[in-house]
Amino acid sequence: MTGAPGTVAGIDIGGTTTQAVLCSPDLDVLDRTELPTPAAEGGRVMVAAALGALRRLLDRTPARLLGVGIGAAGVVDPRAGRVLVASDSFHGWAGFPVTETVEQALGVPAFLDNDVNAFLRGEVARGAVAGATHVLGMTLGTGVGGALWLDGALYDGPHGAAGEIGHVPGFGDLPCTCGGRGHLETLASGRSLAARYAERTGRLDTAREIAGAAGRGDPDALAVYEAAGAAVARALLLTAGLLDVTTFVIGGGVGGSWSLLEPALFKTLAAEPPVSGRPLHALPSRLGGDAVALGAAARARAALT
Numbered sequence: 664m665t666g667a668p669g670t671v672a673g674i675d676i677g678g679t680t681t682q683a684v685l686c687s688p689d690l691d692v693l694d695r696t697e698l699p700t701p702a703a704e705g706g707r708v709m710v711a712a713a714l715g716a717l718r719r720l721l722d723r724t725p726a727r728l729l730g731v732g733i734g735a736a737g738v739v740d741p742r743a744g745r746v747l748v749a750s751d752s753f754h755g756w757a758g759f760p761v762t763e764t765v766e767q768a769l770g771v772p773a774f775l776d777n778d779v780n781a782f783l784r785g786e787v788a789r790g791a792v793a794g795a796t797h798v799l800g801m802t803l804g805t806g807v808g809g810a811l812w813l814d815g816a817l818y819d820g821p822h823g824a825a826g827e828i829g830h831v832p833g834f835g836d837l838p839c840t841c842g843g844r845g846h847l848e849t850l851a852s853g854r855s856l857a858a859r860y861a862e863r864t865g866r867l868d869t870a871r872e873i874a875g876a877a878g879r880g881d882p883d884a885l886a887v888y889e890a891a892g893a894a895v896a897r898a899l900l901l902t903a904g905l906l907d908v909t910t911f912v913i914g915g916g917v918g919g920s921w922s923l924l925e926p927a928l929f930k931t932l933a934a935e936p937p938v939s940g941r942p943l944h945a946l947p948s949r950l951g952g953d954a955v956a957l958g959a960a961a962r963a964r965a966a967l968t
């Protein structure tokens with residue numbers, strides 16, 4: 664051990680990419696790296712790959728590692744440090760003891776969070792809603808995720824599912840990936856934008872390609888992004904009415920097309936203000952691809968200091 668200031672690390676294990684960041688105690692990102700997630704090869708290989716990435720960062724930055732936070736896609740048990748439920752694209756991930764494996768490999772404490780919770784921690788720590796005390800975070804990616812920050816702390820509820828705004832009904836009648844109907848996700852996820860666009864045009868494009876078409880004035884592309892923006896706004900209004908939360912940060916790949924979501928989103932917010940009369944503040948993610956890893960590092964720092 665030296666007297667050098669310590670570092671904290673954050674790892675984002677996503678379905679396609681694993682990202683690692685090394686941060687100062689103030690959460691400045693000192694170094695970062697990423698690699699494809701070996702999602703088909705099982706939890707042990709996935710965590711080993713993430714540890715390999717982190718070791719490369721540690722080799723380049725001579726400072727004492729204090730702890731590691733990990734943000735992982737899927738349902739996780741943050742207390743046990745295990746993944747509970749993972750999507751089909753992962754093999755051997757559900758049940759894998761993530762924090763135990765990382766702690767044994769590195770000899771420092773490790774902390775596991777769901778990736779949407781980590782995204783929100785990152786944006787509150789150093790992003791679009793830095794310093795806010797009450798926030799709903801939403802990620803519009805392949806699916807729609809949500810997380811709540813209440814009274815200056817993450818609120819995950821008695822079953823770890825608080826803030827899951829993507830899977831509440833009241834957003835039409837379309838079938839959702841979860842088996843339900845009319846969920847926000849049926850309008851506002853990348854997969855849904857593609858499906859809604861295909862229904863209108865017969866074309867199978869990605870959400871990113873549809874965003875490009877919208878930028879060129881394609882009316883069907885504009886319409887599906889408009890529907891997504893309006894649906895997101897209704898989710899924010901529900902949250903504001905229920906919890907008096909008026910600050911929102913929206914990320915994920917679809918959230919990156921903020922200029923396409925924004926007009927319908929703000930129009931809907933203006934049309935149906937909450938009874939509190941308080942204005943709602945909806946902001947795009949500022950940290951982008953760093954948010955989950957940085958938020959995971961923020962979790963580790965908060966637990967260690």
Ligand SMILES: [Zn+2]
Nearest residue numbers: 830839841846
């Ligand atoms: Zn659903």
